[in-house]
Structures are given as C-alpha cells and as structure tokens.
Amino acid sequence: MSGTSLVLEFAVQTVGPLRVPVLQAPMAGSRPLLPGATVKGAARRSAAAIATVLGLPPCRGDGDPRCSLCRLFGAAGVAGAVHWSAATLAEAGHPTRWPDILDARRRHPVDRALGLSAGPPLPTRLAFPAGLRFQASLDGWLAGDGRADAALLAAALLRLPYVGGGNAAGFGRVSVAISRLRLAEEAQDVDALLDSLLSQEVV
C-alpha cells in the first residue's frame, strides 16, 4: 500500500440534544454508539466548506484522485482512504447504557428560547442529551506524505458544527477535540498542521 498511514483519535461532545432514528439505535442495554457514517457525513460537509474557503477546486463527487474530498471520503463506487469507526460513549460519571440516557419518551421537548413546551415527544426518535462525550478514531492511508489531507481532515473535524444532518433526524450540535494524530506512526502537532493548511503550504 503506497502513501502514509494515518491514525486520528478524537472526542465528540454533544452540545445540544442529538436525536437519532430508532432503527439506528442500538438494542436496549447495549453501549451507546454514534455510527461512524454519521460523523463521516458531517465531516465531509465540513471539509467541503473549508475547501471552498481555501479556494480548492470544487468536488464533483466523481472520485477524481486529485480531489482531496473524494480521496478522503470516497465517491460513488470509490472507497474513501479513511475508515471511520463508530464512536463509543466515554465513561464520565454519567450512565453509559441506553435505557439510562435516553430521554425522548420521558421528557417533553422544551423550546428554551421561549420557555414553552415544544410539543409532545416524537414517537420515532430517541435522543442523546447534551454533555455526552463519545470517543472515536479513524485510520487509513493518505496520499503523499499525508499532511495535506490530514490537515483538511483535522480542520473539518474541529469545525464540525453538528452531526445527524441538522434535519428531522436531529440538529445535534457538537464540539470536537482531537487527542492524537499520527502520520506514518509519528505524532503530529495538530495546530502546526492547521497553520500549514491555512497558509496553503501543504495544499
């Protein structure tokens, strides 16, 4: 396999409730997970927005190997360079099993701005409350020395505004912290990588 190996570990913390479709919810009693595809989809949107700001050619979604979005996230018929594992709920003094953290059926949603009930709980949604911390990791093989794609990926994660689509499946605001980024098994300074992305040294 040519290229540079990447390992990236990060934490996703829910800032607001994150609603998930029941069908995606793990079975009661199991450890809660945030599907890797959910975080990946949000990260791709975030990366596309950053690529636009940087003036990179727009992604056409055709799997062009010169397109960093297609390289990192894949395209129709083309696998992405990075494997996204599911994010697992970190132990942090709160319940870590489904029945204890789900609140969709027990609590009526409240519109905090108005201080009013926002209606009855939706029967087909479950929610992670705010303040949960999920631990996630991804790994793969990046083009060249890996710095350009790793920098875009790190920036996309750190600027992730929400996961879950911001749609009917839940406007889940999150904040992300990167705990470790290794290229070719060498720890990288994430801030230095981001600086090089902004100055376009690595693009």
Ligand SMILES: [Zn+2]
């Ligand atoms: Zn593309």
